[in-house]
Amino acid sequence: MNAPFVPHTDAEIGEMLGFLGLSSLDELFSVIPEAIRLAGGLDLPDHWSEADLRDRLEELAAANMPVGRHLVCFAGAGAYDHEIPAVVRSLASRSEFVTAYTPYQPEVAQGVLQALFEYQTMIARLTGLEIANASLYDGAAALVEGVNMAVAAAGHSTVLCSDGVNPRWRRQLQTFSKGPGLEIVHVPLADGVTDWGSGAAAAAGRVGAVVVATPNFLGCLEDISAARRTADRLGARLVVVFDPVAAGVLKTPGSLGADIVVGEGQALGTPLSFGGPYLGLFACRLADVRRLPGRLVGETLDVEGRPAYVSTLRTREQDIRRERATSNVCSNQTLMAVTAAIQLGWLGTTGLVEVATRSARAARYCRESLLALDGVESAADAPVLREFALRTPLQADTVIDRMLEEGFLAGTVVEEGFIGTHYAGSLLVATTERRTRTEIDSFVAAFDKAVR
Amino acid sequence: MSAPGGRAASAPLMGRAAEPSLFDLSEPGRLSASFRTSGLPEWSLADLVPEEFRATEPVQLPEVAERDLVAHFTRLTHRQYSVDLGSYPLGSCTMKYNPKSCDAAASMPGFADVHPASPPSMIQGWLEVLVELEEALCAITGMAAATLQPAAGAAGELTGLMLMRAYHDHGGERRTRIIIPDTSHGTNPASVALAGYEITTVGTNERGSVDLRHLREVLGPDVAGMMLTNPNTLGLFEEEIVEVAAAVHDAGGLMYYDGANLNAILGVVRPGDMGFDIVHMNVHKTFATPHGGGGPGAGPVAVREGLKEFLPGPRPVRLLSGSFGFETPAHSIGRLHSWHGNALVLLRAWAYLRLNGADGLRSVSDVAVLNANWLKERLRGVYDAAYDRPVMHECVLSAEALQKETGLRALDVAKRLLELGFHAPTVYFPLIVHEALMIEPTETESPQTVAALAEALEQIANEARAAGSATDAKAAPRTTPVGRVDEARAARHLIATYDQRDDGAQG
Numbered sequence: 001m002n003a004p005f006v007p008h009t010d011a012e013i014g015e016m017l018g019f020l021g022l023s024s025l026d027e028l029f030s031v032i033p034e035a036i037r038l039a040g041g042l043d044l045p046d047h048w049s050e051a052d053l054r055d056r057l058e059e060l061a062a063a064n065m066p067v068g069r070h071l072v073c074f075a076g077a078g079a080y081d082h083e084i085p086a087v088v089r090s091l092a093s094r095s096e097f098v099t100a101y102t103p104y105q106p107e108v109a110q111g112v113l114q115a116l117f118e119y120q121t122m123i124a125r126l127t128g129l130e131i132a133n134a135s136l137y138d139g140a141a142a143l144v145e146g147v148n149m150a151v152a153a154a155g156h157s158t159v160l161c162s163d164g165v166n167p168r169w170r171r172q173l174q175t176f177s178k179g180p181g182l183e184i185v186h187v188p189l190a191d192g193v194t195d196w197g198s199g200a201a202a203a204a205g206r207v208g209a210v211v212v213a214t215p216n217f218l219g220c221l222e223d224i225s226a227a228r229r230t231a232d233r234l235g236a237r238l239v240v241v242f243d244p245v246a247a248g249v250l251k252t253p254g255s256l257g258a259d260i261v262v263g264e265g266q267a268l269g270t271p272l273s274f275g276g277p278y279l280g281l282f283a284c285r286l287a288d289v290r291r292l293p294g295r296l297v298g299e300t301l302d303v304e305g306r307p308a309y310v311s312t313l314r315t316r317e318q319d320i321r322r323e324r325a326t327s328n329v330c331s332n333q334t335l336m337a338v339t340a341a342i343q344l345g346w347l348g349t350t351g352l353v354e355v356a357t358r359s360a361r362a363a364r365y366c367r368e369s370l371l372a373l374d375g376v377e378s379a380a381d382a383p384v385l386r387e388f389a390l391r392t393p394l395q396a397d398t399v400i401d402r403m404l405e406e407g408f409l410a411g412t413v414v415e416e417g418f419i420g421t422h423y424a425g426s427l428l429v430a431t432t433e434r435r436t437r438t439e440i441d442s443f444v445a446a447f448d449k450a451v452r
Numbered sequence: 453m454s455a456p457g458g459r460a461a462s463a464p465l466m467g468r469a470a471e472p473s474l475f476d477l478s479e480p481g482r483l484s485a486s487f488r489t490s491g492l493p494e495w496s497l498a499d500l501v502p503e504e505f506r507a508t509e510p511v512q513l514p515e516v517a518e519r520d521l522v523a524h525f526t527r528l529t530h531r532q533y534s535v536d537l538g539s540y541p542l543g544s545c546t547m548k549y550n551p552k553s554c555d556a557a558a559s560m561p562g563f564a565d566v567h568p569a570s571p572p573s574m575i576q577g578w579l580e581v582l583v584e585l586e587e588a589l590c591a592i593t594g595m596a597a598a599t600l601q602p603a604a605g606a607a608g609e610l611t612g613l614m615l616m617r618a619y620h621d622h623g624g625e626r627r628t629r630i631i632i633p634d635t636s637h638g639t640n641p642a643s644v645a646l647a648g649y650e651i652t653t654v655g656t657n658e659r660g661s662v663d664l665r666h667l668r669e670v671l672g673p674d675v676a677g678m679m680l681t682n683p684n685t686l687g688l689f690e691e692e693i694v695e696v697a698a699a700v701h702d703a704g705g706l707m708y709y710d711g712a713n714l715n716a717i718l719g720v721v722r723p724g725d726m727g728f729d730i731v732h733m734n735v736h737k738t739f740a741t742p743h744g745g746g747g748p749g750a751g752p753v754a755v756r757e758g759l760k761e762f763l764p765g766p767r768p769v770r771l772l773s774g775s776f777g778f779e780t781p782a783h784s785i786g787r788l789h790s791w792h793g794n795a796l797v798l799l800r801a802w803a804y805l806r807l808n809g810a811d812g813l814r815s816v817s818d819v820a821v822l823n824a825n826w827l828k829e830r831l832r833g834v835y836d837a838a839y840d841r842p843v844m845h846e847c848v849l850s851a852e853a854l855q856k857e858t859g860l861r862a863l864d865v866a867k868r869l870l871e872l873g874f875h876a877p878t879v880y881f882p883l884i885v886h887e888a889l890m891i892e893p894t895e896t897e898s899p900q901t902v903a904a905l906a907e908a909l910e911q912i913a914n915e916a917r918a919a920g921s922a923t924d925a926k927a928a929p930r931t932t933p934v935g936r937v938d939e940a941r942a943a944r945h946l947i948a949t950y951d952q953r954d955d956g957a958q959g
Contacts, residue, residue: 003815047809061562063577096529111532137603175786179648275568275791277748300942319638328642335744351485437491
């Protein structure tokens with residue numbers, strides 16, 4: 001056999017073919033019409049050894065610039081460089097979690113099911129809502145599902161979406177809105193936060209969902225109660241995009257009136273990973289649980305009366321309800337959800353507060369130091385937590401390129417989704433609890449040179 | 453083939469007590485976390501967050517020592533079946549062995565610690581991997597280009613349907629219906645509904661294939677396309693695929709290939725040569741990326757030349773200069789992922805394809821099909837084949853006769869099999885087969901393991917026949933961390949978080 005992971009010897013293959021009354025492997029495929037069969041095999045190189053693979057991987061990895069000591073990360077925009085301790089990496093890479101399938105046989109899947117139950121509990125608490133599902137693909141996917149759920153519940157198909165929502169997520173929402181026939185109305189920002197009194201918000205009718213993010217894409221904290229009042233005025237459901245790290249110090253979206261809370265969970269133990277796999281957080285009210293997308297783990301008993309966990313309310317799901325399902329999601333991001341549960345277990349109550357507080361201290365120190373530089377101005381003045389937008393004397397992408405040479409990933413340019421606004425072209429900078437005063441001081445010194 | 457196969461029944465467990473919740477293990481004031489020494493001013497929360505936004509009480513999370521955290525989650529892993537532990541013959545799920553070298557690739561800092569918003573000059577290695585993966589997937593499927601953005605198979609399906617809509621809209625046509633066979637996966641109809649199409653179901657003929665006559669009846673100018681798995685969910689190759697595709701194309705529709713069963717045909721036949729226009733792949737099935745207890749996966753979608761201009765963007769491309777960058781196609785359907793797809797999953801798939809190569813991939817399918825046919829023949833007379841003809845990578849058997857004779861249901865077979873050291877097959881799917889047992893051994897299970905699996909399945913049937921009842925199997929599983937789970941109770945009395953527990957719930 002030429003396949004490295006096929007155990008069969010040639011003798012065994014001969015024996016098995018003999019049992020089937022066949023004389024060659026080709027005969028296994030005799031049912032496939034000759035005319036469409038691939039002559040000559042695949043147009044790919046033959047197999048490599050593991051050592052050859054590793055050599056090539058090392059070459060390719062060397063053509064990337066990962067963040068770390070030689071490239072200190074000040075970029076965010078939805079992907080954050082938070083601490084991931086060895087214990088989380090170690091537990092989350094255990095093969096029982098990594099190589100399990102979806103828990104269809106609960107008797108032999110209690111490990112994943114219980115970890116998900118604990119995860120659901122933690123996410124419900126962080127959002128201030130009663131129910132959290134077992135994960136979706138990422139924050140953007142969770143937003144799309146949240147909006148679909150909201151419009152289905154409200155019975156109206158117009159969506160009022162704050163421009164403070166991550167612009168790439170807004171683009172994705174736009175992509176997915178065509179099937180269900182949603183109309184997305186964008187609500188502009190003023191001074192970095194959503195202007196619910198704007199013309200766009202006032203003119204909209206038949207609104208099923210109001211969407212706001214806090215902190216928003218520019219890092220600014222939003223007034224969720226104002227969004228709630230808008231939703232109430234329109235008879236719509238309120239979808240809040242939250243941040244699980246900020247949740248360590250902010251009032252919960254649920255306590256401020258959110259009906260559905262979605263978010264990106266990468267910050268909870270998942271590496272930057274070039275953007276995926278990440279973790280879609282999703283929570284809702286108990287009253288809406290039958291519209292919940294994705295899997296949900298529940299606690300029950302086994303035949304002997306012992307506590308046991310199982311995927312529940314399965315009749316919502318695609319494999320049972322088919323075209324009437326609440327969502328098409330099947331595979332989710334269970335491994336990242338388990339990772340998040342371990343990370344939150346490591347952090348504990350005070351640890352999560354620490355992460356948020358330390359990130360905010362770094363942001364304040366970094367922001368004030370940068371604003372003290374000649375020509376650097378704030379792009380939005382509303383209160384921020386760990387991310388902020390700046391106007392620089394030179395174009396932001398030039399600043400980023402120059403800062404790379406100094407060993408800093410300086411941030412991201414605000415452009416897509418903000419063209420034509422006051423925020424376009426500004427530089428978005430993020431700090432986590434991993435940034436030290438020494439790093440920030442060096443960053444600011446390099447920045448001072450890079451902007452002129 | 454008399455050597456003992458890979459039964460997992462030897463796995464040692466310490467007992468059958470319940471594992472307490474992490475919340476039960478919590479002790480206020482206990483702490484695992486520690487942070488970098490920052491040297492920053494120690495501003496208080498009140499200095500940093502205005503009062504109107506600030507929480508008055510912190511969110512309560514478990515407070516445990518690192519030692520107890522490790523013990524808890526390690527004990528949970530001992531309550532969890534996995535591919536590494538043993539055979540996992542879930543039909544349609546392709547639970548093959550996941551090579552460790554692919555995991556090692558995904559943990560290299562040069563890949564794992566790259567920020568997704570990095571400028572193209574900093575991510576040339578990543579872009580080269582993604583472009584090479586796209587090229588390899590096109591070679592395997594016979595397509596012209598692919599998007600790697602969809603995060604899973606279902607996302608790939610929705611992408612494919614949106615591509616169909618964009619294609620027809622571009623041609624000025626408004627088509628409203630999608631045809632799917634009655635054997636399809638549940639994600640197919642759910643995706644069709646989400647894409648805003650109506651569903652027309654086409655029947656299955658007596659050979660287990662699409663009923664071509666029925667298909668021709670339901671085709672019309674309002675049909676946007678057809679979704680099909682080939683081999684289909686009965687494990688059978690659609691022999692009339694060329695005629696099926698021609699009929700759909702003649703009606704102006706497109707053919708969508710659901711790649712769930714691609715493992716059967718690598719290097720044997722390409723969906724493009726069968727007449728498909730759009731193909732999604734489940735890399736967590738065919739290309740051995742581990743399934744993580746339910747995810748992450750990745751669901752790349754490949755298309756024919758004429759559909760390339762509609763692909764999601766931005767997409768990694770090879771530039772004329774020889775370096776790599778991004779490009780958004782002219783009539784792109786838009787963005788499907790916040791960044792570039794489930795990149796670390798895609799990297800594992802790239803590594804798997806390199807480790808196997810053209811020669812290895814063909815052997816993968818040869819042996820996947822050999823194992824499934826051997827198992828089906830070995831169980832002749834024990835269970836009935838749903839359709840008695842050669843199968844591809846999986847076989848669908850029925851316990852209907854046994855159920856009538858002894859009361860042994862497919863579910864009982866599944867639960868009893870757990871006691872004998874194997875994960876259960878997929879049961880009660882496809883829906884058109886009564887008491888279905890859908891078994892996919894995959895190519896990575898040795899002849900000895902497949903033989904041991906067959907032996908176990910035979911033992912279960914023999915026990916019921918000898919006893920004239922299924923009493924024994926209905927008590928299964930008795931050796932697993934918990935016995936049969938009361939699913940009805942879970943739904944009736946919902947406890948989905950620790951905070952919903954109450955004394956009554958535990959009683």
